[in-house]
Amino acid sequence: MNEFLHLLRALVREPSVVGMEDAFFRVIRRELEECPIRVTRFHGLLVAEGAEPESTFVSAHVDRHGLMCTGPNEFQYAAFIAGNRGELTGDSISEQFMETIAGRFQGQRVQAHTPYAGSYLGQGKIIQSYICPRRKNLIFELDGLDFLQPGTPVAFLDRLKEADGLISAQLDNVVSVAMLIELIRSGFQGTALFTAGEEAGRSWRFAAEWFQRHNIRTNRLIVLDTSPFPTVDDLLIQDVVLRHRDANAEFDISLTAEIEKTCQELGITFRYKDTYIEKINLTREKPMSLGRTELGRLISASGGDIRGTTLQLPTSAYHTQLETARLSSVDATLKLLGRLTAVG
Incomplete structure (x- = not known):
């Protein structure tokens, strides 16, 4: 965790305003230089491929609000x-x-x-x-x-804050980038996709074009993200957040079930965000959206050729410099990713 936090502190200080992420792509590339992987830059996308590139695909978004x-x-x-x-x-x-x-x-x-x-x-x-x-x-x-x-x-202007088992900063999406880099450093041999433009709804296009360019179909795409909740107390209820679907598409049933089973084996608590939103909407005059994620757009646009599920870190104070997550949730996410991708 100390190595992860050292990496996250450095990444938080680097700007990556949505639509203008070029400099941050170079920062990520430098972090991956010593890893035994092939790193390739495309328009709106940085791809890191290991020895078994089609075993599992993991995606993180590089942009942040600004x-x-x-x-x-x-x-x-x-x-x-x-x-x-x-x-x-x-x-x-x-x-x-x-x-x-x-x-x-x-x-x-x-x-x-x-x-x-x-x-x-x-x-x-x-x-x-x-x-x-x-x-x-x-x-x-x-x-x-x-x-x-x-x-x-x-x-x-952002700096990582750490106190009482919590971390705070503009975590979305930099914490996902840090976790994916940490996974690669730990020996991940699949394919990592770092996509631009997620906050403007564009990242799915860059990912879709890459899959289509290489004629790849898969049902093992895991998209990392954060998931907002109203208060810090809400973060105590679960370690990670899963989804059955978003507003665009149903996620891959088998991969979602595999992640749920792995959570149970590792003693990791979870909550399904779509179920949570549907329950809240029963009491709301104006319903909350299920959200339109990169993955849902990919599944819909590819006609199901590209499928997978999301793994989200629960946070509060969403889209501010005080967005907060539990370190125990970060640790649980990294352990879960390691088991799912056979790292270690």
Whole structure:
């Protein structure tokens, strides 16, 4: 766990604003240089293949929420700018959380960097954020970055915090990246997919194109992610979160059952997120979405040629710099992945 936390601390400090992840791809590649695997970069995708590449596929998303400069001293939430909204349909978890998180950013520090190289350009502070009803996006007012040109990414200045068995940072999606790198370092011989653009609903396209390019069909794709809950106390109920389905498709029944059985063998507690949401919706006037995940889009778009299931880390304070997870859940996820992929 100490080695994992050392890796996660380093990754959290690296910016990776959705839509502008090139520099972070290079960071991941450097972390994998000493591993006995083949690493290949594609558009929107970094692929690491071991000695048994088609045994199991594990996917993690590399992007995180941030801002983009869209005009003179004008900044918008990068995932929801007009150029990204074409992939979003209004019922993703991120979109439904927009009103909830709108006022959480006041006073937070941010840093700007060049889009491709990732070179540091300067720091600023968020004065306020609000939803523009015409553009249907979060608009930010910043102090200290009025010199930036349109198209410049601005990341939240982030550091990992550790206390009382909990870790906090903008964990989605960097914690999944760290766990996948740790799995590879431990001897994973399948294929790891690091995808860009998940927060804008695009990552499934990059993954689908790679599978189609190599004419690969599989039912053993495990997609890593985080799963939001209202409070830290909710994190005590389960170590990991599973799913039968999302809003787009039913996940692979056999792989989901295999993960559930393995959880039981290892003494890992779990909860099914779709069942949890369906139960909550019985008491809500406006139902929550089941969410549109990368995997559901892949299954639907491929006609079932690419199938699998998700393995999610339960967190609270979703999509903020205080997103929190239990270290015991991280440990359980790593053990579960190791057993499922025959590592160690």
